[in-house]
Structure formats: structure tokens, C-alpha cells
Amino acid sequence: MSLDGTQLTPILDLLNVPTEFSRLGRDGDPIIISRLNEWKTTTSKALLDLRACIETNQNLPFDILVRTVAVTAVFDGSDSWLDDELRNNTNDVFQTLPPCSRAVVESVLKVHLKPIFLSSPHPSLNPETGRKASRAAGGPMAVNDYYEDQVWKHYPAAGNVLSWCIRHTSVDDYEYLWPLIIPPVMTFLDDYQAVYKLKGVKLVSEMLANVPKMLLKRTGVDQLLYTSLSITLSHLHDEHTPVLVRTTVPTILRLIELTTAPDSAERFDKQCALLGEKIIGGVWSYAAKDEDTIVASLDVIPMVLKSLGIGSIRYLKALVPQCLHCLGLTPETPVNPDMQSPALTLLGVVIDECQPRMHRWKGTIIEGVCKYWVNAVDSGTANTDKEICVRDVFRRLSNACPSIEKDEYARLLKEDVDMFGPILLVSVSAIVIE
Incomplete structure (x- = not known):
């Protein structure tokens, strides 16, 4: 059956989004919020009616099809004013369209x-x-x-x-x-x-x-x-900054990968600019007190390091101290549990990507991570997740510096096998405790 515009137009008119939604994050007027909630209820029903109408009338005029797609697509997103019911009804409408x-x-x-x-x-x-x-x-x-x-x-x-x-x-x-x-x-x-x-x-x-x-x-x-x-990435000190960092960094990496040649100087320079200028020199320098933003940066840096590979070595003097700082090792550094796991994860990637230089940093890393573990045990906050993260760092470090197991790790076990045994991969039986 063919369907003309006069039958669908009243339904499509109900799907126009009120302009008040553009202010929803800034305007807390309860009257507006109530009106918008009423609109969502009406809209959800209108989407159901639209689907039923299309199912019984498959031959839509082209202009009506275009408008139907346009007004339905407005609900195909992740905006705060959308809910699961609207999204599900939207998907149902699209499934009925050609x-x-x-x-x-x-x-x-x-x-x-x-x-x-x-x-x-x-x-x-x-x-x-x-x-x-x-x-x-x-x-x-x-x-x-x-x-x-x-x-x-x-x-x-x-x-x-x-x-x-x-x-x-x-x-x-x-x-x-x-x-x-x-x-x-x-x-x-x-x-x-x-x-x-x-x-x-x-x-x-x-x-x-x-x-x-x-x-x-x-x-x-x-x-x-x-x-x-x-x-x-310079848009700091905003409530959206953490998600901006998490979304922008992988997008830049994808753009660099798409528009530069593998192993080219241009690709390397842009990857270095992303890590050195924008994250270390930008986010870490100017948003140091914005903990959520710092956590976001810790989450995305591993993908940058994996893209840079051995080129990451030039940033070790910034990366290792920052990772250890985020563990809250000193009285002047407030402990933020949300930072600690991402910091340890990043530290593990740093070790993997910069293996040729780990012999210079192994002492600093061992000291810092051991302090973190001792503090966690002494404060009663040690748990399985923390143990796994710490053990993973030491495993990666021993892969980078094989002699570490018979030297530094052995000395730690001799010092306190109960404290360090759970986080080290060295066999306790192989250590002669004097």
C-alpha cells in the first residue's frame, strides 16, 4: 500500500526535538525538565505509531522517507536526554525502513x-x-x-x-x-x-x-x-575534559596512522608531539590537580606508547616518576585509589616498550612499587586486584632485566618473604635465607 505525506506528517511533527534540550545540562528549571519528560513520553509513543504505520505501508514517497530518516535519526545517539526506551523504539523504526x-x-x-x-x-x-x-x-x-x-x-x-x-x-x-x-x-x-x-x-x-x-x-x-x-587536548578544567582526553587521543592516533606512512619521520614527529607536547607538556603540566583528567591521561598513554614503540624511551624521565607519583608514596601526595591501578598498568607498558633502558630504571621502579605495596599491606588496603597489578609490573621488569630475579628480588625475599613473596615470581625455595 502506498502512503502519502498527509498520513505521516502529524506523527513526524511530534518528533521535533524541543530547543530546551540544548540547555538541559545548564538549566535546572524543574518546569522545563517536567515538560521535557512529558515530551519524551509522547515521543516514545509516536515512534511506535510511526513504526506501525510504515509496516502497513511500505511504499513511502522519497521526500517522506527522507524526513522520516532525519527525524528518527535524532534519537540515535548517547545524549543525556535519551533513554533506552527511545533508543529501542528508534531501532525498531529503522528496521522497518528500506x-x-x-x-x-x-x-x-x-x-x-x-x-x-x-x-x-x-x-x-x-x-x-x-x-x-x-x-x-x-x-x-x-x-x-x-x-x-x-x-x-x-x-x-x-x-x-x-x-x-x-x-x-x-x-x-x-x-x-x-x-x-x-x-x-x-x-x-x-x-x-x-x-x-x-x-x-x-x-x-x-x-x-x-x-x-x-x-x-x-x-x-x-x-x-x-x-x-x-x-x-588544551581544553582543560572542564567537566568534559576527562572524556575529551579519552576520546581525542585514540582519534588523533587513528588520524596519524591513516595519513602518514609507516616508519616515516612525519608519523614519529606527530606521535611525539601528542605524547610530549599535548599530554606530558599540556595535560600533566596544566591540569596536575584535576585528578579525573590525570586518570584519563593514564588510561590513554599506553596506546600512544605502543604506537611509538622504542621511541618512547625519550620520555622515560617524565613517565616513570609520574607513574610512581600517582601511587601516593609520600605524605605530601594524597592517595587516590582511582589513580593507582591505571598508573601501574601504564608503568607495565612503559617497561615493555622501553626494555633497553630498564636497567637504568629498575632500582627506581622496584623502590617505588615496593613502597606502594608495603603501604597497602600496612594500611589494610591490599587486595587481590592490587596484588595482581604489582605482580604484573615485577613480571614485566624481570622480562626486561632477567638478572633481577637473582639479585634485587632475592634480596627483597631475604628481607621479608611474607611481605614480598606474594608479588614476586622468584621461587622462595631458591632463596637461601641467612
């Missing part, structure tokens, strides 16, 4: 997204081609105009619709759809508010999963993305 085509994605981008970003053209992009502009449009002060009239922020679900389009763009279609995709992505990524930057990083991450690397390089967008993502 397979997505390039024409549908193009129309969603052109009709439902492009108009809301027109008032804020990105100064570093040619909006018609999606190429990097030879110079910023509007001159040096263009960024001020760029932030003035941000109409797109009145559409709180625009990022979800853009995400859906990116995830449904094939490798072969990126070239054609590029001028419609990259401008709004860069608008999110280069916004001054962390919540929009975070959405931008996630959009870039989704895009890098499928975009042809030559398209990035030919349009010059690879450098724009690298610069913008790097700047994102």
Missing part, C-alpha cells in the same frame, strides 16, 4: 542539516568543495564572527543526524558527499564549548573508520583535523 541509499543520505544532509549550519560557515573550509581554504575567510578576526550567530545550537539533535549520515556513508560515496559532511563536522570540532567539541571528536572518529585517506590529504583536511584535535 535499505539506506546514497540519495537518502545526500537529501538528509542537504535538506535537513546544511541549512542550519549556513549562518556559521567554517572560516578554514571552502563550503562548496569541502577543501581547506588557502586563507581564513573573513581575515584574522573571522573566528569572532564564526562564534556570534550559532543557529545550529538551537537544534540539539543535529549531531545525532550527522552521525547517522556518516555511519551510512560508504567508502565510495565519501567523495561525492564530502562538501556536505565535513563543514558541519568541523563546526562541532572547533566550537569553544567542550560538549560540542566532544561531539565533534566522536564524529571525526566515526568518519575515520571509513573515509578514504587520499580524500583527507587531497583536500588538506588531514591537517585541519590534526590541528583541531590537538587543540582539543
Whole structure:
């Protein structure tokens, strides 16, 4: 049965997202929150009605199909105002729709997204081609105009619709759809508010999963993305900073991997800049007291070290002391249990990737980790998880420095076999206790 627009339009109208959702994280007005909760209840039912209507009427006119996709995609995200019921009902609607085509994605981008970003053209992009502009449009002060009239922020679900389009763009279609995709992505990524930057990083991450690397390089967008993502790591002292760090670092690594040649100087230099300038010289230097941000950095540095490999050696003077500092070894260092496990995990990766230099650092590492273990035992906070983490560090250290078992580890067991026996891999029977 064919379905005309008059039958679906009333349902689709109910799915328009109130602009108040864009202020939900900043506006605690109980009246607004109550109204939004009522809207969610109505919307959930509307999605069920939409699915039932489509199931009995398979032949949707193209313009109605495009609008249906656009208004349904707004609920395909992780925003705080979405709940499981809305997401499940959204998935059910998409399952009833015909397979997505390039024409549908193009129309969603052109009709439902492009108009809301027109008032804020990105100064570093040619909006018609999606190429990097030879110079910023509007001159040096263009960024001020760029932030003035941000109409797109009145559409709180625009990022979800853009995400859906990116995830449904094939490798072969990126070239054609590029001028419609990259401008709004860069608008999110280069916004001054962390919540929009975070959405931008996630959009870039989704895009890098499928975009042809030559398209990035030919349009010059690879450098724009690298610069913008790097700047994102300077957005500190915000409630979103920890998740920004966790999301941005792997995205930068993926971009570097995609746009540079293996074992090239360019790849090495960019990886070093990420670790040395942005994390050690940036996050650790300027957010040292933001514990959640430091924990986030400890979580992501291992993947950077594994990319750098032996090149990580140049950062040992920063990495080892920071790992030990996060264990809370001195009275001046408050103990933060959330830091300790990530610090030990990172220390293990440091040992693995920098094995040729571990003979110089083994004494420092043994002393620091043993102090941590003794403090944990004496304070009654030692547990199986901590024991496993400490034992793993010592196992990796003995792999890097095999003689350590008969020398340093043996001396520790002679000193206190009950204290150090559980965390060392040396056989107690092999030690002659004098």
C-alpha cells in the first residue's frame, strides 16, 4: 500500500526535538525538565505509531522517507536526554525502513542539516568543495564572527543526524558527499564549548573508520583535523575534559596512522608531539590537580606508547616518576585509589616498550612499587586486584632485566618473604635465607 505525506506528517511533527534540550545540562528549571519528560513520553509513543504505520505501508514517497530518516535519526545517539526506551523504539523504526541509499543520505544532509549550519560557515573550509581554504575567510578576526550567530545550537539533535549520515556513508560515496559532511563536522570540532567539541571528536572518529585517506590529504583536511584535535587536548578544567582526553587521543592516533606512512619521520614527529607536547607538556603540566583528567591521561598513554614503540624511551624521565607519583608514596601526595591501578598498568607498558633502558630504571621502579605495596599491606588496603597489578609490573621488569630475579628480588625475599613473596615470581625455595 502506498502512503502519502498527509498520513505521516502529524506523527513526524511530534518528533521535533524541543530547543530546551540544548540547555538541559545548564538549566535546572524543574518546569522545563517536567515538560521535557512529558515530551519524551509522547515521543516514545509516536515512534511506535510511526513504526506501525510504515509496516502497513511500505511504499513511502522519497521526500517522506527522507524526513522520516532525519527525524528518527535524532534519537540515535548517547545524549543525556535519551533513554533506552527511545533508543529501542528508534531501532525498531529503522528496521522497518528500506535499505539506506546514497540519495537518502545526500537529501538528509542537504535538506535537513546544511541549512542550519549556513549562518556559521567554517572560516578554514571552502563550503562548496569541502577543501581547506588557502586563507581564513573573513581575515584574522573571522573566528569572532564564526562564534556570534550559532543557529545550529538551537537544534540539539543535529549531531545525532550527522552521525547517522556518516555511519551510512560508504567508502565510495565519501567523495561525492564530502562538501556536505565535513563543514558541519568541523563546526562541532572547533566550537569553544567542550560538549560540542566532544561531539565533534566522536564524529571525526566515526568518519575515520571509513573515509578514504587520499580524500583527507587531497583536500588538506588531514591537517585541519590534526590541528583541531590537538587543540582539543588544551581544553582543560572542564567537566568534559576527562572524556575529551579519552576520546581525542585514540582519534588523533587513528588520524596519524591513516595519513602518514609507516616508519616515516612525519608519523614519529606527530606521535611525539601528542605524547610530549599535548599530554606530558599540556595535560600533566596544566591540569596536575584535576585528578579525573590525570586518570584519563593514564588510561590513554599506553596506546600512544605502543604506537611509538622504542621511541618512547625519550620520555622515560617524565613517565616513570609520574607513574610512581600517582601511587601516593609520600605524605605530601594524597592517595587516590582511582589513580593507582591505571598508573601501574601504564608503568607495565612503559617497561615493555622501553626494555633497553630498564636497567637504568629498575632500582627506581622496584623502590617505588615496593613502597606502594608495603603501604597497602600496612594500611589494610591490599587486595587481590592490587596484588595482581604489582605482580604484573615485577613480571614485566624481570622480562626486561632477567638478572633481577637473582639479585634485587632475592634480596627483597631475604628481607621479608611474607611481605614480598606474594608479588614476586622468584621461587622462595631458591632463596637461601641467612
